[in-house]
Amino acid sequence: MMDTQLLISGVIFGLSIGSIYFLMAIGLSLCFGLMRIISLDQLLYYSIGAYITYSLSLATGNVWLGVLGGVAVGGITAFAVERLVFRRIYERELTFSMITSFGILIGGIGVIKFFWGVVPRPVPVPTMSQIDIIGTDVPVYRLIVVGVAALVYIGIWLFLNRTIIGKAIRAGIEDVEHVEGLGINVSRLFTITFIIAGALSGLAGGLHAPLIMVDPAMGLEVLAFVFMVVIIGGLGSIKGTLISAFIVGQVVSIGSLIYAPLAMMAPFAIMLLILLIKPTGLYGSTLVKK
Amino acid sequence: MIKAFKWWWGIVLAFSLLGLSRAFLPLAFLNEVIIFSIYTIGCSFLLGRVGFISFGQPAYLAVGAYGTAFYLFYFGTNPYVGLLVGVLSGLIVSGIVGPLFVKLRSDYFALVNLALAVIIFYLMQKVLADITKGDNGLWFLTNIASTPVLDLGKPSHFFIFALLVAMAVWAFYKYLDDSIFGACCLATKINEDKLKFLGYSNYSVRLLAFIMANTTTALAGAMYAVYLGFVSPEMSSPHRAPDPVVVTILGGVGTLYGPLVGAFAYTGMKDAISKLIGNWELFIGFLLVFIMLAGEKGIWGTLQPHLEKLFFWKKRKPETDSSAKAPR
């Protein structure tokens, strides 16, 4: 039987990984829900967030400043991409946005290689201190990551339920045309949503950077996991995303305690199982593109 | 006779050109191009004819490659039997996952395939490390027995074999395009309901297309294995997922010769550009975006109407317009 210490640190590890996946999956989910696009380029903003964190923390000595920079640059890049590319393709079918955003992701990796080279870069952990939870030493930084994700969830919830823009986004997820019919500028709504998604992906990259090595292909490495989170939760549902990020994080982390190679495969098996039972994911709607 | 010639001449011409280019292009490059084009034609068929994009083609490539590799490493020496084993394993795996996958919406389909590629990657790298030798890969070049007539161990013989296989594959897909099944595939892409009303099942049409396309991909994997005499988990790594998608788009989605032209251009550019600017992704990524925004026709899709005009401007003038819209 597993001992408690291992289990507790495993759970914390899983929570922090799940938090990172969650931050990225929110944006993907919102983009799908509102604009009906699959935005693989979110993985690029994640990598950019991590690299900006690396460079800024190297320059200023403060990782948090780096993370903030990552959020800002992630959002700005997303804004530019939305204006240059997505504007033209919202009307097209899903596969189209998928392939195009995939091109952006690949091209963006090339840009990263151009600026930072191919060598993986380390980012220092902002706080090395540990905290005692039921006799187990847990790194504070991982708890901070979980805390940030929790705050973001609350923030997004408040944004969607308490602000008029958020309400318009929720309404748009149900039917964009009706929102347009009320005189609301939906293309501005799209831009706002896309920037939020990009900034959150940047945040995920920035927070993840101290826990891994930052390298150009890091986006491709988490791509499968992030999409698994989105798929298990159901595209377009924030609540589903939260739950599935939690599940995937725990499966990856607890799984690796049981049998390391399984950790990477188990989530995929779970995903296949869930899709077998419910082809649209846990909370996914059957919404189709008009 | 003339009819048969008319039907075949495009394929024969394409592959004769490829065979002739042997005179001034390196063999390794051409072998790579042929296998790559077979690899891509399945992906292109799925996207262009059925409307499914798969980010997980490396999965089926690896299944075919490992099927062949296991046979040649552990059991036998005959490369032809090895190829057969590879293709069969592709058939079996796509037959198992197909019924589940083809029920999904196109976006889920793409990502589930990607997930399958990741599973197979870890399966080969870690879980089955005892038999796959993990990251070291399986080396079996010396196990491959020399065979009469076409000795697949020799690159020059392999080239002829690959050309013949590719011709057969192209003839098969051309036949599919002309058949009722091909029409059904297009119908399921454009309007599921209409196909249902005509009395065909979307599910079986898709399943059949899925199995055929991915068995073709497994064939490419098996050919890689025999050609290189080596397989490693790297083959199904998610990093390789872009390749077939990019080549499909580059060549021209759903066109018959698109995968061939795309594979040729892609392999060529990869060499040239890596040498020139050393930043391959930058170029290919933005090229992909550009092609998509410029009307997703790809190289062949753009060239074809012009070529047809050039060669048939007398004979088939009225047809050029319609063929420009639905290039094949």
Next chain:
Amino acid sequence: MPPHSAANNDDLLTVSGLNVSYGESKVLFDIALSVRPNQIVACVGRNGAGKSTLLKSIAGFLKPTSGSVTSGQTNLVGRKSYDIAKMGIKYVPQDKKVFSDLTVQENLELGSYATQDYNWDRVTDYFPKLKVLMARKAGFLSGGERQMLMIGRALLGSPKVLLIDEPTEGLAPSIVTHLRNVFTELSKNTALVIVEQNLPLVCAISSKVYALKEGRIVAELADPDSIKVDACERYL
């Protein structure tokens, strides 16, 4: 072929020579109509005659292949649909799809947002029932209540023209009567274009009727005496 009504500056809405296609297939042919202030204009015709297409094209959801839609001096063709709505030409779709995940209040807030008109009393004066339903999720409303909410939220911002698609379809007679009174009341401030199958209702309230058949206007009844159920039926 109806005569082309010349653009008239008194008109709130003028459509002329409008052609609309869905891909290859042409749906509307050379449509011309005009709407004056305080008029209730009805479009009648069978299913598939192109009535909804006409309203959607006016509201900017469909792009006409040719023709013009003008409001006063402003050309509407090519404008974004949210611009057109903001200018006061509002489309109320027929599907009775309110934002079901949002409360009635939130639905109204979205109606108010574009023009910042939060005078909901006007809405609740017409539809007092909405007042007690404010906190309810719109998904739990009945068909009639949904229709009230859809018309209600379109009323915010005092639109010049309301384009209402099949408002009474599938509703109980008592609600139809209520809507009929509301429409008459509304026409004191707003012009209405109504696509409707319910001919008695149409004939009771409208001051002009266009009959559509296979994408063309086959009749225009502008004279109060000629707007009769049997007269309309002839064109269906």
